[in-house]
Structure formats: structure tokens, C-alpha cells
Amino acid sequence: MINIEIKPTEIFKKNYLSNAQILINRGGAGSSKSYSIAQLLTIIFLQAEQVKILALRKSSAYIQHSLDEVFKEVFDQFGIRHLITENKTKRFFKYNKNIIQLSSVDDPEKYKSSKWNYIWFEETTEFSFHEFKTIALRNRAQSLPNRPNQIIFTFNPTSELSWIKTMIIDSNKYDYKEINSSYKDNPYLEEFYINSLIALEQQDINFYRIYTLGEWGILENIVYNNWQIIDDLPKDNNSDVFYGLDFGYNNPSSLVKLSSIDSNIYASVLIYESKLTNIDLIEKMNQLIPNKNHPIYADSAEPQRIEEIHRDGFNIHPADKSVKDGIDFVKRQTLKIHKESLNLIKELQTYSYRKNKLGQVIDEPIKFNDHALDALRYGIFSHLIKKYEPNITWITL
Ligand SMILES: Nc1ncnc2c1ncn2[C@@H]1O[C@H](COP(=O)(O)OP(=O)(O)OP(=O)(O)O)[C@@H](O)[C@H]1O
């Protein structure tokens, strides 16, 4: 018998107590959706005699930094990590006869060969209705004695036109329970994060609805559409390598490696981490930047931190921080983002222009989830703009 001490939020309890066929967790940012579902599924995983749990993301690139991390965080919180067998290549966790399989739509072999008691669609808005229906057919394992088989959704309500609303909630064809949440449901959130969510009200009312209140909205006026995800980065041999650096403390510090080859810019995130002092940051930079001659463009609002990094031998410069010009310049590039740079991809997907109180779009982005993006812009704009500046030589007659 394992004794587990669990610190649940109300969101956990509501999910735990429902026997509906589909648990629809719609919520604002940081409302404890993912963590609560990982807790719930872990408890079932430990208690059942034989259970098969499938946890899905749309793309396999996202699994490691989302599903894999959240389950491991919960295993650690429960103090049970040592009891669980992990298969890293096949991406599953095993405990006695029970399994939690992590998978994605682009890797169907892993889930198609089996029937499941629980299927969790993490970030459900990324999936299509067709994908949902096809995969949901596999929710047919022999059910547990005390709980029905279930499908679980967790997502931010970024489009009221989503099939989740039109085909499931509004259709009345499914047995579902809606569990709506916001930051107020998560007592474990840090204060600075709560403040940044509250501050969204002054920036953009639609964003505020989606990310602060967890109400249906429409994510529109996306800033960047000029990017693609790539599996592998090219070798650095002939490329122009440079870096962008955004300082944070409560918010993450972010270091993005950039290289310019044949009119493409390749980007990968090397650091995205909160609570780093400048000493921690310099230590990490020494491990991650092999050639200290490559230029780094950093947030010019922190000259002291730049000076310290410079004294450690890095070729660091204050970045040109012009937001509008910088964004316009970055928009004209072709960006190739490495698939493991999930934080940057997440920021790119949601970074939007503001709307003013009259509902007019203004030439200013919403300042939220923009740390890797700031680093990206500092690097690209400061480094590459030089190439486009006319080189004028004055000739005196
Ligand atoms: N029961 C809990 N005990 C301890 N920490 C928790 C608990 N629930 C949530 N947290 C912490 O709160 C933070 C936000 O939770 P989580 O990531 O689950 O939110 P979310 O609703 O999935 O947010 P998003 O919409 O951004 O995906 C995480 O850092 C998580 O570790």
C-alpha cells in the first residue's frame, strides 16, 4: 500500500468527482488544468489493477516539455518516481500492469494498437474534430470496477469557433462536464504571474478573457506568421551565428541561438528559466556558448548585467530595442524554429497585436508570454539591420 499526500486544487476535485464521458477543462493560463489532470491520472494509475491511460499532444515535438514534464513533476510530488518504470524511447510509464502512454497524432502506431480507459487531449484546441473522433473510438478498454472510461480535454479557449464548442458543447450529443477555471482556482501560482494576468485587462480585452478569465474568445491579429518548425538545425560551419538575450528573474531569462544561412534564420532556445541570478546565467552561458566571439545582443535596460557578462569574455552588446521597427524587420525574415524550442513556439503561436478600447488594432503587441520572442527580436534586429544600413562614405571636395 502506497501512502500519497496530495495537494489538490478545486479543479482536481471537480474532475475526480465526475463520471461524465468527457471532462472539458476550459481555463485561463495557469489555472492548474494540466497539473490536476496529471495528478488524477497518476492516482488512477497507482490504484487500479489494470488500467491503460493515453496522454496526447498534437505533435510529438511538444511531448517532452509538456506531458513528460508534468507527469514527472507529479510523480516527484507524490514521492513515487522510484516505483515507476520509464521507457524513454517508447515514451511510456509502467506500474504493475498499468500504463501511461505518451503519444501524438503524428505517431499513431503507439495508440492505434490498443484500447484505452482514459484519453487525455492536452491543449485540445490543437486537434481537429476528425482527430478527436478517430482517437475517441479507442476509448473502449474493459472499464475499471469503480470508474467509467473517460476522455479529458484541457485547453485555453482561444477560439469560440472551435469544434470543442460547436460540435461538443453546443451539440448536446455527448455526455460531458464542463469544468471552467482561471488563475483564481490555483493557490500555487506566484504573485508576479497573477499580476501579469490581471494587467492584461488594460492591454487587450480579448486576451484578458482568454488567458485571465478562461472565457471563450478569438485569438486574432497574430504578429508572426513567417515561421516553420524544423526537426534538425543545420551545422554551424558556414553560418553567421549570433544570440539574443532577454533578462528576467521572476519571468524567465531567455537566450536564443540564431544563425543566418541563405536568407533563412534558424533559431533554437538555449535558456528559458526563471530565478537565474547573473552568476547562474553566466555559468550556463559558458556551458552553452562554445565560441565567445559570436555576438550576443541583450536587453539594453540592464547595462550592469551586460557589463558583467562582457567581463567574463563574451562579445555582448546592448540590443536595439525598438519594438515596432524590430517586429517589422523580424516579420520580413523566414524563421526556422527547432522543434524542441517549445517555449518559443508557444510564444509565437499566441503573440498578438493589441486592440484599443474602440476595438481598433494598434501597432503594438500585447506584452505577455514574450520572453523568447524578445530575445529573438533583439538578436535578429540588432545583428542583421547592420547589413541593410547604407554604407556612406563622405568625400570632401
Ligand atoms: N496541486 C498543485 N500543487 C502544486 N503546484 C501546482 C498544483 N497545481 C498547479 N500547480 C502549479 O501551478 C502552475 C500552473 O499549473 P498548470 O501548468 O497545471 O496550469 P494550466 O491550467 O495547465 O496552465 P496553461 O493554461 O498555461 O497550460 C504550475 O507551475 C504547477 O506546477
Ligand SMILES: [Mg+2]
Ligand atoms: Mg496546461
